[in-house]
Amino acid sequence: MHEPTVSDFGLLKRILRYIKGTLHMGLYLRKSSNLSLSAYCDSDHAGCKKTRRSTTGFCVLLGPNLISWSARRQETVSNSSTKAEYRALTATAHEITWLSFLLRDLKISQQFPTLLQCDNLSTVYLSTNPALHKRSKHFDTDFHYIREQVAL
Incomplete structure (x- = not known):
């Protein structure tokens, strides 16, 4: 900044x-009285042809407005979708939890969960079923975190 060059x-x-x-591109924010959080998530199982790692993607909305999103490769290879x-x-x-605390600090109360x-039925069933199956015991940390969040 202090000594810019021609290439700068x-x-x-x-x-x-x-x-x-x-x-002309951008995110448009609309005024809304609905200040409830909602989120959508998805992944592609073994989507990277080179490493066979999956990609996680999610977006979080506050009412009708997109406020947070992410798309990144998972750290390890997943054995199943x-x-x-x-x-x-x-x-x-994790993102929803952080945003909930942020909204609470900003005095924006969440009236609804x-x-x-x-979109994966196996994942939905696993998050509501208290029994940890033999095939899913290798990712029990994620399991317990999601079970706790569903219970809250």
């Missing part, structure tokens, strides 16, 4: 051209 100015011009070309989806569910639950949508 070239990069600055590139950034400004990008901003000028994308002025249920495990990959369950990890996505756990990552989303947060709705977390997941």
Whole structure:
């Protein structure tokens, strides 16, 4: 910043051209009296052809407005689509928990429980079934966290 070079100015011009070309893009925030949190999550099992790791994706809405999102590769390889989806569910639950505390600190009360949508029936059944099955015992940390959040 203190001693810019010619290449720095070239990069600055590139950034400004990008901003000028994308002025019509953006996230629109609408005024709404609905301030309840809701979230959607998904994963692709072994989506990376090179490492066979799954990708977790989620988005969190406050009323009709998108306030948080993420798409990132999972740290380890999942043995099943249920495990990959369950990890996505756990990552989303962590984000929801953090946002709930943030909203509480901002004096925005949540009158309804947060709705977390997941498209994998095995994962949904696993989060509500208290029995930990033999095939799913290897990801019991995520299991217990989600069970606790569902109970809360």
